[in-house]
Amino acid sequence: MLDRLYKTLDLYHLGDIASVLGLIVSIVGFIITIWGVWRSKTAAQRAEESSRRTHEAMTAMQSIVDISAVLAALEEIKRLHRASEWQLLLVRYGSLRAKLVALKASRPKLKETQHAVLQGTIQHLANLEVMVDRALAASKTPPNVPRLNSVISDQIDKLTELLTQLQREEIGYG
Amino acid sequence: MADHPTVTLIRKLHERTTAGRLRWEETADSSVFQAAFPDYAVQISERGEDYYLRIFDSEGGLIDDIGDVELGSLIGNPREALVILRETFTNARRSAKGLDRAVRSILDALGQDDNDEDDDIPP
Numbered sequence: 001m002l003d004r005l006y007k008t009l010d011l012y013h014l015g016d017i018a019s020v021l022g023l024i025v026s027i028v029g030f031i032i033t034i035w036g037v038w039r040s041k042t043a044a045q046r047a048e049e050s051s052r053r054t055h056e057a058m059t060a061m062q063s064i065v066d067i068s069a070v071l072a073a074l075e076e077i078k079r080l081h082r083a084s085e086w087q088l089l090l091v092r093y094g095s096l097r098a099k100l101v102a103l104k105a106s107r108p109k110l111k112e113t114q115h116a117v118l119q120g121t122i123q124h125l126a127n128l129e130v131m132v133d134r135a136l137a138a139s140k141t142p143p144n145v146p147r148l149n150s151v152i153s154d155q156i157d158k159l160t161e162l163l164t165q166l167q168r169e170e171i172g173y174g
Numbered sequence: 175m176a177d178h179p180t181v182t183l184i185r186k187l188h189e190r191t192t193a194g195r196l197r198w199e200e201t202a203d204s205s206v207f208q209a210a211f212p213d214y215a216v217q218i219s220e221r222g223e224d225y226y227l228r229i230f231d232s233e234g235g236l237i238d239d240i241g242d243v244e245l246g247s248l249i250g251n252p253r254e255a256l257v258i259l260r261e262t263f264t265n266a267r268r269s270a271k272g273l274d275r276a277v278r279s280i281l282d283a284l285g286q287d288d289n290d291e292d293d294d295i296p297p
Contacts, residue, residue, distance in 0.1 A: 097233070097234060101232065101233050104232070112212045115212035115213070116210045116211055116212050117210070119210040119211065119212060119213065119214070119215055119232065120199065120208065120210030120215065122215075122232070122233065122234050123208060123210060123215035123217075123230055123234050124201065124202070124208070125234065126230070126233070126234025126235070127201055127202055127203070127206075127208075127234075128202055131202055131203070144202075147202060147204065148202050150200070151200065151201060151202050154199060154200070
């Protein structure tokens with residue numbers, strides 16, 4: 001009985017065929033495994049990319065909110081100049097400058113020109129703080145409110161342009 | 175011998191400002207003009223017959239204040255130092271007030287008028 005089986009296997013090279021089939025099954029299995037690993041890796045990468053984009057979009061959105069708040073604060077400073085509220089203004093210059101320093105530090109991905117706009121506003125607020133502080137220390141009224149407001153208006157224009165750029169970039173995320 | 179870093183900076187600012195490649199802006203003080211960079215700002219000012227360049231850090235604090243007299247000592251030529259800072263100041267004022275842009279725009283408009291008139295002349 002076993003002799004007949006061996007002869008049949010030998011006659012039709014069934015052993016070789018089985019070996020080849022085994023090899024093919026192994027190769028197909030290996031390919032499927034590799035494909036599965038690759039697919040899970042790309043899915044993880046896609047998830048990571050999606051998470052990164054969401055984070056960038058949220059950061060850009062927060063920048064828009066923060067710059068809008070800065071614009072409102074600058075408008076308030078113009079009103080306080082007209083009302084000669086110098087003591088209150090000293091507080092506002094300092095707090096707004098600190099807010100801008102924090103905003104700039106937390107947005108390293110802004111372009112250099114955009115950082116320069118924020119730096120310009122920080123510097124103007126520092127100048128105003130020193131100017132008003134010195135005038136008050138010398139018991140004088142800080143001079144030339146229209147000029148002070150002209151400087152603030154220039155900064156409002158530049159920050160509005162920056163805000164528009166960020167809004168345009170934000171739309172680009174959609 | 176290599177220039178002091180501040181001297182190199184002043185020469186660069188002078189070169190860029192003269193070429194109209196640096197944007198200056200007016201400040202609350204009419205004799206001071208400012209240019210902002212990503213992490214620093216500089217101001218050029220006129221006090222009497224002297225000129226000064228001030229450098230500020232990212233929070234608006236003063237780092238350095240150099241006048242034409244001090245610059246003259248650094249480069250060993252007081253006259254050249256005065257010329258460099260005076261020209262930088264004059265060109266910074268032109269930039270801040272938008273004078274060059276205004277002149278170019280008016281000249282463009284005048285040129286356009288000339289072209290329009292030329293168009294009216296029959297061949």
